[in-house]
Amino acid sequence: MKISSKLVKSAVISLSLITLIGTTIPIVATPTTIQAKKAKKKHYVTAKNKHQFKFGYAYVYNKKKHCYIGHKMSKKERQQFNMPKEQKIQKAKSNYDVPNINNFNNTICSQYSLLGYRWNKINLTFNDNHLNAHQQELAENSIEKINNLNSIKLSKTNKKADITIQIAKKENPRVVGQSTYTISDDDKYKNINLYEIAEINIYNNSILTQVSENIIDYDTLFKHVILHEVGHCLGLKHNPTQSRIMNVTNSRSEHITDPDQDYINDLAVLYQN
């Protein structure tokens, strides 16, 4: 499977958006996209008998190896056999008044500030054990507000999670938070790529710098950063409108700890469809 150059390119472009403008605070670095490592690994699977066949794979019996060798069927092959897409997509149970979308093309994605990615499920896990107790409390306050929107449900786990929230190991004075995620370049749903795993890095020293300059209090900024970064990890991109959570820079008066209407609608469009 080849690496999608389109995804790599979009990550490079969005990184250049991180700038300091006057007294505004650089709220967040833009996400970077990493291709799935496992896609490079192997191109076939094996099965001892027909009960072990995986959906979406074509098998041939290999006499020497005494097993079936299967390869993942291409889109063309699946169409040839009239097979549905392998991906099963869960839709949100929320009922916001948003349009039905059949194709998340560029126009729709920019209209709703969407990255063009989503999870195939609506029940996700997060692990914030790397944060201290107070930071966990702040992060979970923001996550609860996202859960209350009823589009996505994020549950805390101590194990490997869909979204890991941690303090960045290296410092970067220009950003307060950054999201990184792995996107499957294989199956698409309504023209959307699917998340496999995501990681949020919080630049705590950058937050402390903003606080020491009396620009904002720690708790408010921390909660805002979590809302913004989790937004990226759910599929939201930067919103050009000032005073929105997903805006890339915010002046001191524009830190928000509640989901705004764009945030709510954009998530609903993405997950209700």
Ligand SMILES: [Zn+2]
């Ligand atoms: Zn951002």
